[in-house]
Amino acid sequence: MDETGSHTQKIYKWPRPLLREEKGLILLFYLAFYIFLAGLFALTMYVMLQTLDDHRPTYQDRLSTPGMMIRPKGDQLEITYTVEYTETWERYVQALNNFLSPYNDSVQAQKNYECKPDQYFIQEDSGSLKNFPKRSCQFKRSILEDCSGTDRYYGYNEGKPCIIIKLNRVIGLLPANDGQPPYVRCGPKSFLNSVCVDISHHSGSCSSSVLSSVAIRMTQINLVNWRTFPPNGTFNLMYYPYYGKKAQVNYSQPLVAIKFLNITMNEDVNVECKISANNIPEGSERDKFAGRVSFKLRINSRD
Numbered sequence: 503m504d505e506t507g508s509h510t511q512k513i514y515k516w517p518r519p520l521l522r523e524e525k526g527l528i529l530l531f532y533l534a535f536y537i538f539l540a541g542l543f544a545l546t547m548y549v550m551l552q553t554l555d556d557h558r559p560t561y562q563d564r565l566s567t568p569g570m571m572i573r574p575k576g577d578q579l580e581i582t583y584t585v586e587y588t589e590t591w592e593r594y595v596q597a598l599n600n601f602l603s604p605y606n607d608s609v610q611a612q613k614n615y616e617c618k619p620d621q622y623f624i625q626e627d628s629g630s631l632k633n634f635p636k637r638s639c640q641f642k643r644s645i646l647e648d649c650s651g652t653d654r655y656y657g658y659n660e661g662k663p664c665i666i667i668k669l670n671r672v673i674g675l676l677p678a679n680d681g682q683p684p685y686v687r688c689g690p691k692s693f694l695n696s697v698c699v700d701i702s703h704h705s706g707s708c709s710s711s712v713l714s715s716v717a718i719r720m721t722q723i724n725l726v727n728w729r730t731f732p733p734n735g736t737f738n739l740m741y742y743p744y745y746g747k748k749a750q751v752n753y754s755q756p757l758v759a760i761k762f763l764n765i766t767m768n769e770d771v772n773v774e775c776k777i778s779a780n781n782i783p784e785g786s787e788r789d790k791f792a793g794r795v796s797f798k799l800r801i802n803s804r805d
């Protein structure tokens with residue numbers, strides 16, 4: 503009993519209460535300490551921000567192959583509708599109306615500059631003197647002719663839909679084909695490669711039966727006629743380089759439209775579009791959107 507009693511006394515022995523002056527000193531110490539830390543933090547932030555340029559990102563991911571995207575963008579990049587049922591395609595028309603409204607000719611004429619076509623629109627800074635704000639070139643939706651919305655429904659009502667393709671912005675990119683403008687090239691998605699790649703994981707080669715069935719699918723899919731706008735599906739050189747959101751506030755990305763004129767009805771049609779420019783690297787196979795985009799079209803018709 504005696505032993506345990508002294509034991510508990512040791513454990514529960516509190517230090518003597520702090521004097522008021524001591525409490526004050528401790529508080530003062532922590533106050534000074536935190537003010538010092540906050541000051542240090544502010545100073546490092548300040549020094550770091552001084553080294554940043556407002557109009558150019560300091561670091562950019564090595565995104566040398568720009569991504570591509572389509573509009574309208576259905577779920578999973580699928581555009582599926584039935585010609586006779588307006589409600590199945592009017593959302594695509596609405597999406598295109600919204601997407602193209604900043605490209606209205608009047609809006610572009612007011613915001614942007616009429617550039618000299620077929621050459622880069624270089625606006626470099628000279629030394630520390632910032633050439634800012636930088637002008638941007640007009641991209642009027644009328645360039646897209648039959649896909650500009652003149653027919654109100656972009657062809658969706660007749661089973662000849664327009665798809666718009668854009669190349670994502672990459673600061674400083676100067677895409678070209680030996681000085682000629684880059685263009686969009688589309689075709690049936692190469693089932694051949696993907697099937698062979700899949701099979702090679704299992705058996706090491708493509709079986710001939712698979713090959714012939716794939717070949718049949720491809721000829722069916724080839725029964726697609728299309729037109730591109732602007733002609734040849736080019737992105738004019740004058741829209742490059744892009745200098746960034748802050749430097750080029752009114753920048754409008756150039757677009758290419760594809761109008762499918764004779765698509766096989768009631769069947770999935772897989773299309774792949776690629777950017778053709780010999781000075782930007784082929785995107786990695788893993789990145790589905792590097793320099794290319796694939797989508798599925800399925801147009802149903804009751805007839």
Ligand SMILES: *[C@@H]1O[C@H](CO)[C@@H](O)[C@H](O)[C@H]1NC(C)=O
Binds near residue numbers: 603604606609
């Ligand atoms: C663009 O033009 C269409 C008709 O031509 C009009 O309905 C739409 O409101 C315009 N958009 C803007 C942003 O001016």
Ligand SMILES: *[C@@H]1O[C@H](CO)[C@@H](O)[C@H](O)[C@H]1NC(C)=O
Binds near residue numbers: 612613614635751
């Ligand atoms: C951007 O557009 C506005 C009109 O919307 C215009 O006043 C301004 O000058 C334009 N800026 C540049 C750099 O072109």
Ligand SMILES: *[C@@H]1O[C@H](CO)[C@@H](O)[C@H](O)[C@H]1NC(C)=O
Binds near residue numbers: 733734
């Ligand atoms: C389209 O390409 C062809 C050959 O590549 C060329 O001769 C023609 O001038 C181009 N058309 C336009 C409008 O750029």
Ligand SMILES: *[C@@H]1O[C@H](CO)[C@@H](O)[C@H](O)[C@H]1NC(C)=O
Binds near residue numbers: 725727764766
């Ligand atoms: C459209 O495709 C069909 C076959 O699917 C073909 O018979 C027809 O001639 C084509 N029409 C045009 C205008 O290319």
